[in-house]
Amino acid sequence: MRPRIPTQLPPPFNQLPRYPILYHEPSPIHPLPTLSQISTRIPHADSSPRICIFAKREDQSSPLACAGNKYRKLEYLVPDIFSPTPTYHYHESHPTNQTLQGPATILVTEGALQSNHTVQVTALARKLGLKALVLLNRDTGSGYKTSSSPDHFAQLGNVQINKLLGAEIRMYNADDPEATDAQPVLEELRKSGQRPYWIPGGASLHHLGGLGYARAAFEIAEQESECRLGGSGLFDFIFVACGSGSTVAGLISGFKLVDSLRMGSGDNWPRGPRNIIGILNSPTRPRAYHEERVLRFARTAGQLIGLFNSEREITMDDVHLDDRFVGEGYGVIDDETRKALSMMAETEGILLDPVYTAKVAAGMMHWAQSEEMIKYAEKNRLGEVNVLFIHTGGQAALSAYFDRVV
Structure with a gap:
């Protein structure tokens, strides 16, 4: 097992004031073995890679009501x-x-x-x-x-x-x-x-809105070593909801800084790039609109945390949004969303929310059995592909959907 990477953030990131709202310990990451087994079953590809799915439980990150990804943003x-x-x-x-x-x-x-x-x-x-x-x-x-x-x-x-x-x-x-x-x-x-x-x-429109998930990138990088990941030794794909945009943006800027520091250290840590996939949850605006917002938010966060040439270091090539799972509208449950919500509950005992995380799960499971992920494994000579699903909370909304969830 590799040693833990330092939890201390580098300057100037560590000099930005933060008020603790989250638990002192990081939100847990744990494997989803049943979902991993289901996602690995590809009948036409006997040599396909093993898909190893993990969940980061941001819905268990804070003692305050309805823990979720917004508390991490609000700390700053x-x-x-x-x-x-x-x-x-x-x-x-x-x-x-x-x-x-x-x-x-x-x-x-x-x-x-x-x-x-x-x-x-x-x-x-x-x-x-x-x-x-x-x-x-x-x-x-x-x-x-x-x-x-x-x-x-x-x-x-x-x-x-x-x-x-x-x-x-x-x-x-x-x-x-x-x-x-x-x-x-x-x-x-x-x-x-x-x-x-x-x-x-x-x-997200707050200039400090991306900092929380830039910090989360350092947290995830540290937890990678504790998960004893096979294959590349890091999370090859990270799936997260993209609504207002700063959660995805913060992860992009944070991992840019994580990997730049590791490159400069000369150590033998596994390095990115990680594929951060934002699953859009609303068809109201075109994907290009969201991509521009995420890029802008990522660059703003990057400047604050120490990527001083953030416009050069963070480009549109770093922004990967998927709009295939938005459904008929924001907050509308379609059959694909309902299926993902039920599957996560029945296979792993985890409750999702109908607006964000169920759509992320639907997207993640589609990607896990896609040719794109197989080609990624072949290109990088990986027998295992590590996938991280970020659970951003929201289960409290389930009761309002009493007529459409089951």
Whole structure:
């Protein structure tokens, strides 16, 4: 077994302020043996590589409500939230040089009705002793419209948890002005004496939004040695949901830095490139739109963590998004998504969410039996291909889909 790589981040990454929200120990990575066995069965290819699938349990990463990938992002936002002169507190549509007079008193964010992000922002706010206001759009995606009981959809799952956590909830339709511009709400709060801190959906448009998963790349690189991986000795493919984009972007920038440091050290560690595959979860925008966002977010994170020539070091060749599993709409469960959700539950006892991780699982299982993965193994002379599925949480939304999950 190889020695553990140092957990200490390199400068200037390690100098960026971070407020711990996650458990002290990394979120676990464990094998999925049954799913691996199923994915390796390719009748027409007796010499096909063994597919070894692992799960990184970001849904077990934090003691706060509904653990998931947003807490990792929010760790880098908290120091700015508490700052007497926050760098990001106005809506991105209304840039201003005005500063707050003191730290924030209320966190404001937005999302779809069953947004995981809003729950995690609310839970963080309560943990920090702050108020929380969430703006929920009924028309984001088609989950609300396609429900057999829209009234229940707007009350169960993450909506119910937001209420339990004490958030103020305001619901909108697509034609309401507040659905696209939260600035009037922020002005209302300021006039009432509050100091609102605006967190955009998924925290991706926030300039610090990609740092959490850049740090996760170092964590995963360390865990690779503990998993005793065969083949290349690293995770050849990493599958993760791509919604607002900064989770994928952070991984791209983080692994760029990990591998650049290993190259410079002259040691014999296995090195990338790892294939980071972002599975898109919504057909609302074309893939090219998401690719441009991910590239931009990855470069922003790269500059902050020490990739000083991030535009040269991170290119569109590093961005791999798959839009074949988006289904009919954001939050809409199709047969492929339902099958993946059921298979993960029945084979590995793991619950996925119907919006993000079930679509990632569907994409991952398709890739695992694809000619592309076989050719990758042949090209790199691998008898085993190591696959990492990043479980970003979201199971709390299942109750809102009571009429479509089973």
